[in-house]
Amino acid sequence: GAVVSQHPSWVICKSGTSVKIECRSLDFQATTMFWYRQFPKQSLMLMATSNEGSKATYEQGVEKDKFLINHASLTLSTLTVTSAHPEDSSFYICSARDLGTGITNEKLFFGSGTQLSVL
Amino acid sequence: GQQLNQSPQSMFIQEGEDVSMNCTSSSIFNTWLWYKQDPGEGPVLLIALYKAGELTSNGRLTAQFGITRKDSFLNISASIPSDVGIYFCAGQLAGTASKLTFGTGTRLQVTL
Numbered sequence: 001g002a003v004v005s006q007h008p009s010w011v012i013c014k015s016g017t018s019v020k021i022e023c024r025s026l027d028f029q030a031t032t033m034f035w036y037r038q039f040p041k042q043s044l045m046l047m048a049t050s051n052e053g054s055k056a057t058y059e060q061g062v063e064k065d066k067f068l069i070n071h072a073s074l075t076l077s078t079l080t081v082t083s084a085h086p087e088d089s090s091f092y093i094c095s096a097r098d099l100g101t102g103i104t105n106e107k108l109f110f111g112s113g114t115q116l117s118v119l
Numbered sequence: 120g121q122q123l124n125q126s127p128q129s130m131f132i133q134e135g136e137d138v139s140m141n142c143t144s145s146s147i148f149n150t151w152l153w154y155k156q157d158p159g160e161g162p163v164l165l166i167a168l169y170k171a172g173e174l175t176s177n178g179r180l181t182a183q184f185g186i187t188r189k190d191s192f193l194n195i196s197a198s199i200p201s202d203v204g205i206y207f208c209a210g211q212l213a214g215t216a217s218k219l220t221f222g223t224g225t226r227l228q229v230t231l
Contacts, residue, residue: 006161034218043122043207044162044221093161108219110154110161 003027004096006111013084014119021079021114023094029074030096035067038091038113050077084118091115125208125222132198133230140225141192142208150211151184151191152219155204162207166193198229 003026013019023033031052036044048069049057056069068080077096081088092114098107125142132138142151150169154162166177168184168191175182181194191208208222 004161009159036221041226043223045122046218046220049218091159095161108164110163113159113161115159 004094004109004111006094006114008114009112010115010117012117012119015085016083019081019084019116021081021092021094021116023077023079023096023111025075025096025098025109028096028098030077030098031074032097033071033077034095035069035077035079036093036095038093040091044093047079052077081116084116086118089116089118123208123210123220123222125225127225128223129226129228131228131230134198134200136198138195138198138202138227139192140206141190142210142222143190144210144220145189146210146212147188148210148220149188149213151182152209152211153180153182153191153193154207154209154221156207156224157204165206195227198227200229200231203227203229 005024005026007022011019033050035047037047038044046059047062047067050069050071052071052074058064066082068082071077094111095108123142123144152167153165155165156162165180166175166182168175168182171184171188172186173184179196184191195202204227206225209219211219
């Protein structure tokens with residue numbers, strides 16, 4: 001099956017630094033990718049929709065200048081947490097839709113997540 | 120953001136028992152999905168439902184799309200230790216192109 005690779009799997013950084021997380025579709029092209037955030041023992045909350053070649057669409061309450069999204073190719077989207085603070089510590093998960101099979105949820109694949117810890 | 124109400128929040132069962140969990144929403148969804156998430160991993164799709172009333176099985180798992188399109192349930196029969204994890208329902212609203220709203224999750228523990 002299709003695979004979505006997310007890197008790094010975990011990262012520890014100092015407060016005030018920026019962290020970049022990559023999401024790659026390994027064997028399919030994805031015009032649309034999604035970024036979720038998950039706090040401990042909570043559900044996944046959609047942060048933004050990443051669109052190849054255009055600006056990302058952010059959910060209400062998510063700061064676009066804080067969470068920079070770049071989707072420069074059909075297989076790569078990046079999420080940069082700028083000037084990270086301890087409250088940004090969370091599990092970040094991406095998902096990608098397999099373009100070749102049309103708009104069906106059975107072809108929506110999730111990455112393995114990135115655990116961000118900000119000291 | 121919006122979340123779906125999922126119950127129970129957690130379950131502790133013995134190996135071999137059947138499990139049932141459900142998900143409800145105030146909104147109508149045109150697609151319901153059930154995922155399993157292991158610690159430190161992304162969710163993995165278990166079952167997808169596309170029509171109201173649809174009943175679909177995947178091995179020991181069975182899920183149904185409620186007639187009102189506002190609810191869904193997941194059953195696991197004859198549970199085994201590897202069923203341990205967090206189960207999430209997710210719904211997709213019409214016209215939102217793969218944009219999912221997740222449930223609050225059901226944490227399942229299986230004892231021998």
